Amino acid sequence: MSPHSSRELLPRRASFRPHEPIAIEVRGAVAAGPARVFYLGELVAEIDWRGGDLLLPALAEGGYGVELDGLGTAVEVAAEPRRRLRYGFVASYAPDKDIGGVIDMVRRLHLTGVQFYDWAYRHADLMGGGESYRDALDQPIALATVRALVGAVQQAGSRALGYAAVYAVGPKEWDRWQHQALVTATGTPYGLGDFLFILDPAAPDWLGHFTADLAAATAALGFDGYHLDQYGYPRRAQRADGAAVDVGASFVTLIDAVREALPAAHLVFNNVNDFPTRRSAASRQDAVYIEPWAPQLTLQHLADTVTRARGFGGDKPVVLAAYQHIYDTAPAEAADRATALTMAALFSHGGTQLLAGEADRLLCDPYYVRNHVMAASTAALLKRWYDFLVVHDALLMPSELTDVTNAYAGPYNNELDLSYAGAGLSETAAAGTVWRRIVANGDQVIVHLINLTAQSDTLWDAARAAPGEVGAGTLRFRLSGTRPPRVRVADPDAGGRLTDVAVRADGDFAEAVLPALAVWQVVLVEG
Structure with missing residues (x-):
């Protein structure tokens, strides 16, 4: 059973361009009558709706609230869609996947970017599995589903960003890359258990391979860009040949190399626990994205992290992947209150949160496949608050604040x-x-x-x-x-x-x- 209401106003696109027709789907039993459009609380248009899509007049850039028969939604009009990142996710690509609910979520929460988590064949061989395969953790992947999702996300006015780990190599590919390994002081390769090994992300041969893989995926699947992931360690290390590596500097070199190879791509790099935000925020990417872990445990920590990121990144949007693990251990009501306070801390400081995705899921784990089915109360909370975020954008997000x-x-x-x-x-x-x-x-x-x-x-x-x-x-x-x-x-x-x-x-x-x-x-x- 869907947690979402059967009566709702659902914009046809997550974000509209100026002079683009603005249409809102009207679902369920909604009485004909006046639909009102507000900008920062002021009535700017009124439409006599009698059925079908609710069609709005041309609107200047900004965030608008729309009300009809006790229902509400928001509409964003933006000439430059990269100026905001309201981020969501997908994490399943089975051949029989129903993508309709995913796209409804994109439209309902006005998500301007969708991370395609773990779509690839292998971390160091993105496209090597053919049209259908099991990923590195044995999840079924059909590239036909990936393509369908990419196209539908784009049609809904959002961007499809493919996940790609920037320095991770699995055991089957390690022989080819172990000469670029990052190793501890005693010579042990850094890794993620025995599942992945870590190499220097700025190694020239790796950069050539990695950017070619991204370009091939773009050509084959149509991604708008990439979510470039790391694991937060090491900060400094030796390479297998004994050379000292400043990993933060290597990350910036990698981001620049991806930008050169894919000049139009929308790029988002993961600063795990705020490393190395000071350097990467100013690099040639499109957002400042941070995954907070201990000791960033309080609401004040989140607020301070967003404030620093906005200072480092200038006009770039700031997103925190603040996973609400609490949904796995507490009743929805108590967990919803935690999410509300998290959103209040972030939104009031000019940041947003990566939390919702798929058709009805929440992130409560860094492995996105382990997600949480949202309750109806959570779905209603997120809709209210994301509408509020869009409608009050001019009071929350400008860099001039x-x-x-x-x-x-x-x-x-x-x-x-x-x-x-x-x-x-x-x-x-x-x-x-x-x-x-x-x-x-x-x-x-x-x-x-x-x-x-x-x-x-x-x-x-x-x-x-x-x-x-x-x-x-x-x-x-x-x-x-x-x-x-x-x-x-x-x-x-x-x-x-x-x-x-x-x-x-x-x-x-x-x-x-x-x-x-x-x-x-x-x-x-x-x-």
């Missing part, structure tokens, strides 16, 4: 702050508080409020308690003119659209009472 918490909050600054009768505030993710962050973009001030009041710790991959009851918040800010600014609030679990709250002048200051905080609120102060 600047953190001004330290310049605005607190009694010394006395510029803008919050208070709650039942909770304290913190500039960091502290258990028992409301985590408050203030950012600015031109005349806009955006306040993020994340409710940690009922949590005993701030681990992101742990069962979470229900949000604490903190009641309404009071926003107080200094006036810069005679006219009070406009204040609006949005919550992904409460309508998902910016709505006005009353503002009351108080001398040189003004106050606004905010709705009760659930998990995450975004407050927009303008004017």
Whole structure:
């Protein structure tokens, strides 16, 4: 049974180009009537829908909310599709695979990239298995299924990225490559158990082979680009010939070589536990992708990692592969709360999360084949929050956003702050508080409020308690003119659209009472 609703609005594409027809499929029993299109809470179009696809007028670039008969969805219009990466995955390619549910997921969550995990014959021989084979871990692969998925993902307005490990060689291919092995101080080759061995990713003969393999896969299967994977070790090592290797530098050399061989490819490199993000983020790839492990265990760690990555990568989107292992050990309700807090931490700092894929799966393990079937509650949560992410893109993702918490909050600054009768505030993710962050973009001030009041710790991959009851918040800010600014609030679990709250002048200051905080609120102060 599908966890997804039978009544829904489903955009025909995950992302639309300007001047491209914008169509939304209307599924289930939906009453005819007015469909409304909003940009940052403002009504920009109204369509009298009577049946068939909901066709929207031409829209300028940006993220839009669409509402019809109590249903909602989001639409992204973007001239440069690589500016955002909302990342999903597929991990099965059997001959009889039904790909319809996968494509629905791409459209439902507006996924702009899909990682094709473990599609290849072998790590060091991507295309050597013919049209049908068992992969290195004995999963059935049909290239006809891979091609069908690639084409359908592209037709749905997303990008298909083939998985490729950048320095891994299996036992059958090792004789050919062991002269480039990376070895420990005692001469033992680095590897992943006895399953894979690791070589210098910048070795010239390996680079020639690897880039030729990628080019052949592109020609045969139509991938838009590649997810370039590593295992996080070693950082420095000896090569088999005794030469010292700085592996971070070798990774950058490899990324540049792949870019030269495939100039149009969309490239995403995995910085395992933030290594070597400082170097790779500025290289010729298209996103900053990080797989966090211990000691990156708290919500604050995730926030700090995204902030560093945005600083290193400039305008590149930042994605964290924050696997929610908690779904394997906790009830869906408690695990969903962990995911909500993880998304709140990431989205509020300008990052996204690789979590959902296939037709109904969640990542709870780095071997993507070991995934988790999502409950209906999880499916509904992700739809709400990914719609919210797209609709409020202009408040969450631009590189121009600047953190001004330290310049605005607190009694010394006395510029803008919050208070709650039942909770304290913190500039960091502290258990028992409301985590408050203030950012600015031109005349806009955006306040993020994340409710940690009922949590005993701030681990992101742990069962979470229900949000604490903190009641309404009071926003107080200094006036810069005679006219009070406009204040609006949005919550992904409460309508998902910016709505006005009353503002009351108080001398040189003004106050606004905010709705009760659930998990995450975004407050927009303008004017």
